[in-house]
Amino acid sequence: MAECGRPPELDLHLLECPICLERLQKxxxxxxxxxxxxxxxxxxxxxxxxxxxxxxxxxxxxxxxxxxxxxxxxxxxxxxxxxxxTNAVIKDLIQLKERSSGPLYCKPCQTKGNMTNPARFWCKKMDETFCEACKIQLHDNIHSDCDILDISGCGGVRPNQEKSAPRCDQHDEKKVWYCEDHQLLGCNICIFKNHRRCDEVTTATEYFQKLKDESRLEDMQDMLKKNTEVIDLIVKDFDEQLQNLVQNQEVALQSITDLRQKVDKRLNTLQKDVTDKLIASFKEEKINMEASLRQCERLMNSMLNTMKSSVTAVERNDHIETIVLYQRGQAEVESCKALITEMRKVVHVRQH
Known part of the structure; x- marks a missing residue:
């Protein structure tokens, strides 16, 4: 059995909410x-x-x-x-992680006296963890229809991978087809009912191989990396602008305070009105910039996670996950381009 030198851990970024950055809830x-x-x-x-x-x-x-x-x-x-x-796979992984405070070990190996052999798979139906050898020799011979999750952090190939294919929400059949016309994964029933007249329908395995052969995965990963670097520059620029904004606000408020000491009491009402408007203006600008900063950070973190996960999925030969991550990566690249264009417009307006 292949060893990776340490007990496997789950990909924790997959279990985090991009908004609150905490463990996903529902x-x-x-x-x-x-x-x-x-x-x-x-x-x-x-x-x-x-x-x-x-x-x-x-x-x-x-x-x-x-x-x-x-x-x-x-x-x-x-x-x-x-x-x-509800993302059932993520929910299952969170459930497994919450029950396990430490590394995950193979249960059958522990019964044989090997207490620290890392687990690579989890059968939700049996609620047991297995190494690769025990999965093939013990689990697969008895529970051939289980949806067993690869919880490995080693990046190895998943044996009997077709048994772990996600099921269709409508028909409870395994998703083994991909329609390029609609960019959708589907089961046998989905393809027969809804995609019979589509021009480009292949198996998930064939589409996965096509993505590899045409270097589309590598191109997507390269674009994610380049756009992440651009977003990182935008984030740093926002940080600098926020610091300048705070400094400018302090200078402006101090100037108003100095002015107030020099003017007559008859100008107090006018001074207060000007101060309130100025503070409101800075507050609104700060809120807008912080919102844009959060958006950039979310997209940057998601692109980094997608890039990392897609590399791991390809190394594992995980057809379904690779296709899903490829679609997600494409959407993120397009969104990043649009966001960069919009940010440049905003910067141009501020400069003029």
């Missing part, structure tokens, strides 16, 4: 595949969206800004978040 997935706490997503929809966007019938993803429509548009906005699908 993880909800949007159509762009980004996942958030139900409460964080609900707060974002009802309170954080600015101006006209707050009254719209759709909203942008907090990370990649792709426009997302609610599952049930007739529901009030404070109910939108709870109707998005």
């Amino acid at each position: 993880p909800k997935s949007l159509s762009c595949l980004h996942c958030f706490c139900q409460e964080c997503l609900g707060t974002y929809i009802t309170k954080e969206l600015p101006g006209k966007m707050a009254s719209a019938t759709s909203f942008p993803c907090p990370v990649c800004m792709r426009v997302t429509s609610p599952v049930n548009p007739v529901e009030s906005k404070d109910k939108w978040a709870e109707h998005f699908p």
